[in-house]
Amino acid sequence: MRKISYKRLWVQLIERDISRPTLKRDVNLSSGTMCKLNKGEDVSLSVLLRICDYLNCDIGDICEAVRED
Template identity: 45%
Template sequence: MGINYKRLWKLLIDKDMTKTELRKQTEIASSTLSKMSRNEYVSLEVLVRICCALNCELSDIAEIEK
């Protein structure tokens, strides 16, 4: 079981936003964004900051893989 962030990357494309812009707006570390690119776990705090910045829900940016 794991997690993937494909929904986040699609949402960024839909909002015409780069990963760098997201990182700056949410003040998350570039290493955290790299972990997300590799579908690794990040803290819930990071996910909440992303949701607040993009005005979306957790299910809009992450998906549990079985």
């Protein structure tokens, strides 16, 4: 079984000195979506692509599928 990890997203934000509230505001993310990202839950592909556009990166730079044992 695999689950999604957004660890790479949080690293990107730290490296670029972007706060989570700034990401939420600039990408126009709902509070529910931010909660899902924080909990490592599934979010829509369109949301991930909007984040990629904002950070000018590839989807693999912000998330990955990790094995859940």
